[in-house]
Amino acid sequence: MSDTLARILADKYEEVRERSAAMPLAEVESQARHASPPRDFTGALCAAVAEGRVGLIAEIKRASPSGGLIREPFEPAELARAYEAAGAACLSVLTDAPWFQGDLGHMVQARAACSLPVLRKDFMVHPWQVFEARAMGADAILLILAALSDEQAQELEDVARSLDMAVLAEVHDQRELDRALGLETRLIGVNNRNLKTLVTDLATSDELIPLIPADRIPVGESGIRTPEDVRRMCRAGARCLLVGEHLLRQPDVEAAARELINAI
Numbered sequence: 037m038s039d040t041l042a043r044i045l046a047d048k049y050e051e052v053r054e055r056s057a058a059m060p061l062a063e064v065e066s067q068a069r070h071a072s073p074p075r076d077f078t079g080a081l082c083a084a085v086a087e088g089r090v091g092l093i094a095e096i097k098r099a100s101p102s103g104g105l106i107r108e109p110f111e112p113a114e115l116a117r118a119y120e121a122a123g124a125a126c127l128s129v130l131t132d133a134p135w136f137q138g139d140l141g142h143m144v145q146a147r148a149a150c151s152l153p154v155l156r157k158d159f160m161v162h163p164w165q166v167f168e169a170r171a172m173g174a175d176a177i178l179l180i181l182a183a184l185s186d187e188q189a190q191e192l193e194d195v196a197r198s199l200d201m202a203v204l205a206e207v208h209d210q211r212e213l214d215r216a217l218g219l220e221t222r223l224i225g226v227n228n229r230n231l232k233t234l235v236t237d238l239a240t241s242d243e244l245i246p247l248i249p250a251d252r253i254p255v256g257e258s259g260i261r262t263p264e265d266v267r268r269m270c271r272a273g274a275r276c277l278l279v280g281e282h283l284l285r286q287p288d289v290e291a292a293a294r295e296l297i298n299a300i
C-alpha cells in the first residue's frame with residue numbers, strides 16, 4: 037500500500053481503541069479539565085510576528101516515515117531549551133510511537149524544560165486523544181483535514197476549545213483549505229508535504245497561502261530548510277512556520293533555529 041497516511045491512521049485507530057479501553061473517556065476528560073491552564077499558543081505566534089520575527093514552531097521528533105532516524109541521541113528537554121534560547125515562539129512535539137518513535141513523555145519533558153506553548157503533534161481522530169493531550173499538558177493540537185471528516189474535525193475542535201487549547205488545522209490542497217475555513221480556529225497550516233506520497237514541494241504554500249483570508253493566521257509547514265525558504269514562505273504570506281527535520285539534523289539546533297528566525 038503506498039498511501040502512508042492511510043497506514044498511519046489504521047494504526048492510530050487501533051491504538052486509540054486499546055488506550056481508551058484501559059482508561060474510560062470520563063476519567064481522561066476529568067484529568068484534562070483539572071490540569072493546570074494551557075499556555076497561549078496563538079498569542080505566542082502573534083507576539084513574535086508583531087515584533088517583526090518569524091513565528092517559529094520548532095519541532096521535536098526523533099524519526100519520521102520520510103526521514104528515517106533523524107536525531108540520536110535524542111534529548112527533548114535539551115532541544116526545548118535550545119529552541120527557546122534561539123527565540124522560537126512555540127514547540128511541536130511528535131507523540132506517535134510506531135511511525136515517529138515519539139512518546140507523550142517527550143512532550144512532557146520538553147514542556148517542563150521551557151516556557152513555550154507546546155503542540156501535541158499526532159494523528160488526532162478521537163476526543164479521547166484531545167483530553168489525553170491536555171491532561172499531559174499540551175497547549176495545542178493538530179487537526180489534519182486529510183485524515184478527518186468535517187464532523188470529526190468539528191467535534192475535535194469543539195473539545196479542544198472547551199479546554200482552551202489552540203487548534204492548528206492542516207491542509208494540503210484547496211478543498212481541504214475550504215473545509216478548514218469552516219472551523220473557528222485562526223491557525224491554518226499549509227503542509228508542503230503530501231502525506232500520501234511524502235513528496236515535499238514548497239510550491240504548495242506558494243499556491244495555497246495567498247488564498248487564506250486575512251482574519252486567519254497562515255502557518256507554512258514542512259520542507260523548510262534555508263533562510264531563502266523562509267523568505268519564500270513570507271512572500272507567499274506566512275510569517276509563522278513549522279520546521280522540524282532541518283533543525284534536528286544540525287549539531288547546533290539553537291544556531292540553526294536562530295538563522296531561520298532572523299531570515300526576515
Ligand SMILES: O=C(O)c1ccccc1NCC(=O)[C@H](O)[C@H](O)COP(=O)(O)O
Pocket residue numbers: 040041095097100101102103227229231234257258259260278279280281282
Ligand atoms: O514527516 C513525515 O515523513 C510525515 C509522514 C506522514 C505524516 C506526517 C509526516 N510529518 C509530519 C509533518 O508534517 C512534519 O513533521 C512537520 O510539518 C515538519 O516538517 P519538516 O520540517 O519537513 O520536518
